[in-house]
Amino acid sequence: MQVVREPKAFREACEAARATGARVGLVPTMGALHEGHLSLVDRAAEEGATFRAVTIFVNPLQFAAHEDLGRYPRTLEADLEACRARGVDLVFAPDDGAMYPPGFQTTVTLGELTKPLEGVHRPTHFSGVTTVVTKLFALTGKCLAVFGRKDYQQWRLLERLALDLDLPVDV
Template sequence: MPTPLLIHEIDATRQWVRERQRAGETVGVVPTMGALHAGHLSLAEAATKGCDRVIATVFVNPTQFAPSEDFERYPRDLEADAKKLGDVGVDAVFAPSVEAMYPPGATTSIDVGSVARPFEGAIRPTHFAGVATVVAKLLLIAPADRAYFGQKDYQQTVVVRRMVADLNLPIEVVVCPTVREADGIAMSSRNAYLSADERQRALCLSQGLREAERLHAAGERDASKLREAARRAIASTEGVELQYVAVLRDGTMDEVETVDAPAVIAVAARVGQTRLIDNVRLA
């Protein structure tokens, strides 16, 4: 497959999207922070199937990292990422500098409100303001018809959908299924931080979710029992610090006591020094 067009400038990116739309083509955008794995590429593949043209963004966004987090060591390899994107049919890649995205004097930030407060928002208080701000900027710079995100970052999808609706952004948000390794662990760029031993321990997240999913399929509707099934598997694993287990009404951050409609069970834990999240839908 040909290498996608690499664009660094904001005006050139907007022009590229607008020219395709004026030609009658639909455009999909896939926002990423790079360090691409099969999960990211599944979003790009979905976009190529759903749209005439696809642009991906590769930008490690500093405003969604707290000072104690891994911004500096987050993996970066634009050349490798561009090749992977080209191999699945992506037409263009927007890879801006930090200075282009946040020029001197920039102070605007987006507070999405209540959906950004609990769970990830409580543990990482500045995270979703950074996410909402950069996603809004990317969707204005690359004003595509559809934007593609992964289910693994469940709360992020809720935040993005709320932000898009509240700001009347003319774009469809498409959420694609989580992609997993053969052993069940959710694909994540941060999996690369895990030692071999930590990687084995990290399996407890997906195992706990699978146990809750099994109970639900067998007819269990008590959310506390589903939470406890996931909690046991994760909290009992040595070297894993469970941070939360939540059963939420699908598409929201509202906890439920009884699963009588589509729901999501979401977990977060620290494995060694690496923080991981995962979730499954209970339909």
């Protein structure tokens, strides 16, 4: 299993996998992996991914000022071991500076779909989600992206994101 920390290295590893004919399966996470996350790795394979990539990144843009980003669990070594045991091919585990370098200003916001349900209570949350996932989709390139269905609104937003921006991603 390859572990990379820089966006360029992640992009290159995904491109190299596709060059061999592999279908990349992307499983974005914020770490603290549990069986639900790992079942998404299995689902990627079941849906035809022959190269499985997991991202582990606690995205600060998803947290509002009153939410405690610092208390979000970070268990990278255990997460890497779980990925290794599940047969993951590539883990992308960047730090904040790799994903949002100094001067970073661009965000991605979907319209009305973000306003009901969770958006009522966390109005900035989905902008953070769609921004980081857009970056991950751009870095991964053509792929199958697998998300849990426990957060139905988020799943539908990311499906809409890929469709609206003509990204080569099957959600």
